[in-house]
Amino acid sequence: GAVVSQHPSRVICKSGTSVKIECRSLDFQATTMFWYRQFPKQSLMLMATSNEGSKATYEQGVEKDKFLINHASLTLSTLTVASAHPEDSSFYICSALLAGQETQYFGPGTRLLVL
């Protein structure tokens, strides 16, 4: 149980395009999901906390107009990288929180490459 999926697993796009990444909790409901960014050989950097039915809470330094988060249901959160640029290339990982618990279950990640 507690499986989290992400789609797509890998995306290559041209500079200036927008990219949407989906995060789904497959076998449980997640009122809270988190979005992380990870550069090569570095730790996970929390970008934002996504709560179902409300606006996401962004960490300091993360542009909310560039990284648009929508948590429309208890099993789906999306991250849209608006007008992506090469510096946005990274590994984006989501996690989902089991309701009433502290345990975060992570998705497999999405590799974004902006040319």
Place this chain on the structure above:
Amino acid sequence: GENVEQHPSTLSVQEGDSAVIKCTYSDSASNYFPWYKQELGKGPQLIIDIRSNVGEKKDQRIAVTLNKTAKHFSLHITETQPEDSAVYFCAASSSSGYALNFGKGTSLLVTP
């Protein structure tokens, strides 16, 4: 967020030996401490966690110890196998909601 320090950054052991990774945290309100294993190109996988009301927890070859007074916790892997090779992250719960503060990771290499 609050700091979580993790050591060592790299660790190489021979198959069958034990591996120990140590973390310290600064937020006295932290009460949940998970450990994650991340293989190359994949998302982190929870391997064990411990809460502040427990000093030690064991699951087969993996154990975690917690010293709340000293604010440090450790991961112990016994009888290591090549498939244990990965990057391991410790984390501590944040005082603000359910967010986690992660250590910088330990790259563990188990050589046959």
